[in-house]
Amino acid sequence: xxxxxxxxxxxxxxxxxxxxxxxxxxxxxxxxxxxxxxxxxxxxxxxxxxxxxxxxxxxxxxxxxxxxxxxxxxxxxxxxxxxxxxxxxxxxxxxxxxxxxxxxxxxxxxxxxxxxxxxxxxxxxxxxxxxxxxxxxxxxxxxxxxxxxxxxxxxxxxxxxxxxxxxxxxxxxxxxxxxxxxxxxxxxxxxxxxxxxxxxxxxxxxxxxxxxxxxxxxxxxxxxxxxxxxxxxxxxxxxxxxxxxxxxxxxxxxxxxxxxxxxxxxxxxxxxxxxxxxxxxxxxxxxxxxxxxxxxxxxxxxxxxxxxxxxxxxxxxxxxxxxxxxxxxxxxxxxxxxxxxxxxxxxxxxxxxxxxxxxxxxxxxxxxxxxxxxxxxxxxxxxxxxxxxxxx
Numbered sequence: 001x002x003x004x005x006x007x008x009x010x011x012x013x014x015x016x017x018x019x020x021x022x023x024x025x026x027x028x029x030x031x032x033x034x035x036x037x038x039x040x041x042x043x044x045x046x047x048x049x050x051x052x053x054x055x056x057x058x059x060x061x062x063x064x065x066x067x068x069x070x071x072x073x074x075x076x077x078x079x080x081x082x083x084x085x086x087x088x089x090x091x092x093x094x095x096x097x098x099x100x101x102x103x104x105x106x107x108x109x110x111x112x113x114x115x116x117x118x119x120x121x122x123x124x125x126x127x128x129x130x131x132x133x134x135x136x137x138x139x140x141x142x143x144x145x146x147x148x149x150x151x152x153x154x155x156x157x158x159x160x161x162x163x164x165x166x167x168x169x170x171x172x173x174x175x176x177x178x179x180x181x182x183x184x185x186x187x188x189x190x191x192x193x194x195x196x197x198x199x200x201x202x203x204x205x206x207x208x209x210x211x212x213x214x215x216x217x218x219x220x221x222x223x224x225x226x227x228x229x230x231x232x233x234x235x236x237x238x239x240x241x242x243x244x245x246x247x248x249x250x251x252x253x254x255x256x257x258x259x260x261x262x263x264x265x266x267x268x269x270x271x272x273x274x275x276x277x278x279x280x281x282x283x284x285x286x287x288x289x290x291x292x293x294x295x296x297x298x299x300x301x302x303x304x305x306x307x308x309x310x311x312x313x314x315x316x317x318x319x320x321x322x323x324x325x326x327x328x329x330x331x332x333x334x335x336x337x338x339x340x341x342x343x344x345x346x347x348x349x350x351x352x353x354x355x356x357x358x359x360x361x362x363x364x365x366x367x368x369x370x371x372x373x374x375x376x377x378x379x380x381x382x383x384x385x386x387x388x389x390x391x392x
Contacts, residue, residue: 002037003035003036003037004036004037004108004109004384004385004388005036005037005038005039005106005107005108005109006032006036006037006038006039006107006108006109006110006111006384007039007040007041007105007107007109007110007111007122007125008029008038008039008040008041008110008111008112008113009040009041009043009094009110009111009112009113009118009119009121009122009125010022010025010040010041010042010111010112010113010114010118010136011042011043011044011075011114011118012025012113012114012118012138013025013026013029013040013042013067013070014026014042014063014066014067014070015042015044015063015072016044016055016056016059016060016062016063016072017044017048017055017056017059019063019066020280020282020283023283023307024191024307025113026283027192027194027373028191028192028373028376028377028380031373031374031377032377032380032381033069034377035377035378035381035385036381036384036385038069039069039071039105039107040067040069040070040071041070041071041073041094041098042070042071042072042073043073043074043075043090043093043094043118044072044073044074044075045075045077046074046075046076046077047079049074060072071098071101073093073094073097073098074093074097075089075090075093076089076092076093077089077090077093083148083151084148084150084151084154086116086117087116087117087120087121087124087154089117090117090118090121091121091124091125094121094125102125102129105129107129107131108131108132108385108388109131109132109133109134109163109384109385109387109388110122110125110126110129110131110132110133110134111133111134111135111136111384112133112134112135112136112158112162113136113138114136114137114138114141115135115137115141115142115145115155115158115159116141116145116151116154116155116158117154119133119135119136119137119141119155119158119159119162120154120155120157120158122135122158123135123157123158123161123162126161126162127161131388132163132387132388133158133161133162133163133387134162134163134164134165134166134383134384134387135158135159135162135164135165135166136165136166136167137159137165137166137167137168137172137176137304138168138304139168139169139172139302139303139304139305139306139325140302140303140304141155142155142172142175142176142179143172143175143302143304143325144302146175146179152179155179156179156180156181159176159179159181159182160180160181160182162185163185163387164185164186164187164383164384164386164387165181165185165186165187166186166187166189166380166383167186167187167188167189167304168188168189168190168191168304168305168326169188169190169304169305169325169326169329170188170326170329171325171326171329172304172325172326173186173188187379187383189376189379189380189383190305190310190326190329190330190371190376191305191307191310191371191376192310192371192372192373192374192375192376192377193307193310193311193314193368193371193372193373194373195314195369195372197283197284197287198286198287198290198311198314198315199287199314199315199365200291200315200316200361200365201287201288201290201291201315202291203291203292205291206288206289206291206292207291207292209288210288210289210292212249212292213247215247216247216248216249216294217245217247217248217249217294217355218248218249218250218251218292218293218294219234219238219248219249219250219251219293219294219295219296219297219351219355220251220253220289220290220292220293220295220296220297220312220317221234221250221251221252221253221254221296221297221298222253222254222281222286222289222290222296222298222308222312223253223254223298223306223308224254224255224256225252225254225255225256225257225258225259225262226256226257226258227258227301228300228301228302229256229298229299229300229301230298230299230300230301230322230341230342230347231252231256231258231262231299232258232262232344233299233341233342233343233344233347234250234297234299234347235250235262235265235266235275236344236347236348237299237344237345237347237348237351238250238271238275238348238351239269239271240344240345240348241348241351241352242271242274245352245355248274248355249274249275249276250274250275250276251275251276251277251278251289251292251293252275252276252277252278253278253279253280253281253286253289254279254280254281255279255280259277262277263277286311287315290311290312290315290317291315293312293317294355295317295318295319295320295351295354295355296308296309296312296317296318296319296320297319297320297321297347297351298319298320298321298322298327299320299321299322299339299341299347300321300322300324300325300341301322301324301341301342302324302325302341303322303324303325303326303327304325304326305325305326305327305329305330306325306327309321309327309330309331310330310368310371313331313335313336313364313365313367313368314365314368314369314371315365316361316362316364316365317361317364318335318336318337318354318357318359318361318364319331319335319336319337320336320337320338320339320347320350320351320354321336321337321338321339322338322339322340322341323338323339323340323341324341330371332367334359334360334363334364334367335359335363335364335367335368336354337350337353337354
């Protein structure tokens with residue numbers, strides 16, 4: 001039996017310069033292929049391509065070998081200027097490079113994963129191809145991008161024209177309604193966890209492997225090292241506890257534009273021997289870092305439902321996070337502590353409480369087991385197929 005065909009347009013996928021980019025979409029879309037015939041178009045910013053064109057061709061070939069159903073196009077735009085025009089720039093980039101594909105391609109449904117510009121372009125393409133469209137929203141694409149009125153109008157238009165909207169949290173659904181998105185076609189679908197990859201491991205073994213002392217109290221952060229991820233407040237909170245907890249350490253797994261500034265501040269505080277920056281870690285190697293952690297912390301300013309929180313719980317770790325997006329929808333009291341964002345003193349107190357608490361790690365693992373990719377993808381496939389199997 002022929003599988004239904006879906007075209008996905010998204011910048012959130014593994015690309016030649018970011019093989020670990022958006023692992024949640026990598027996991028979801030790869031599993032979606034069990035239900036549907038999947039084609040993915042991934043726009044890649046021209047900036048790193050122009051800087052290193054030889055690397056682009058080499059890395060593109062390597063990435064295509066791993067993701068043969070992904071098609072990478074160069075995304076041309078004017079950096080830092082008229083961001084509300086980025087959907088137009090993406091459409092032009094797409095048409096100029098893949099016009100035959102767009103003309104000849106036959107898909108049952110088009111998915112735009114990320115509200116702007118991806119979903120806006122997907123909606124335009126759906127109109128031109130007379131193909132139903134589904135929009136997937138994930139967090140900042142709604143919480144942040146809609147602050148700009150010109151982008152907001154395009155996003156709301158795409159949300160209202162789509163046959164279905166898939167959100168990672170109830171909070172995002174409420175936000176979209178407040179923006180003027182119509183009701184009745186929005187679905188909440190929490191992300192899944194690969195439990196074969198994320199599960200409790202022996203702490204002693206993992207600490208020996210990664211060079212973490214057994215008597216350390218280690219706070220772990222995993223993600224992009226950005227101001228908006230609360231990385232600065234996390235360092236301030238850690239510094240406030242450092243004197244009273246002499247075995248306390250902090251590890252930032254990831255990379256980003258704030259890393260150098262944090263490293264300089266760590267040095268100025270005299271804490272270089274207590275703060276680690278191991279850099280980006282392959283997704284399949286993260287479990288060992290979770291096993292080493294005493295507590296996991298994600299003090300973001302804005303989120304949807306971050307997969308890293310679900311993965312930490314699947315490894316049995318208590319979580320200290322912020323009351324943003326849908327985090328409180330998935331983080332119960334017995335699994336962690338939630339505070340308001342941008343409040344380093346409150347974060348310091350919450351970390352102190354979390355480190356001192358006697359968490360029921362088995363209960364946390366059991367709770368996290370309900371977030372799995374099998375159920376997620378089955379429901380996602382039903383939503384996608386429902387747009388063209390019902391009368392329109």
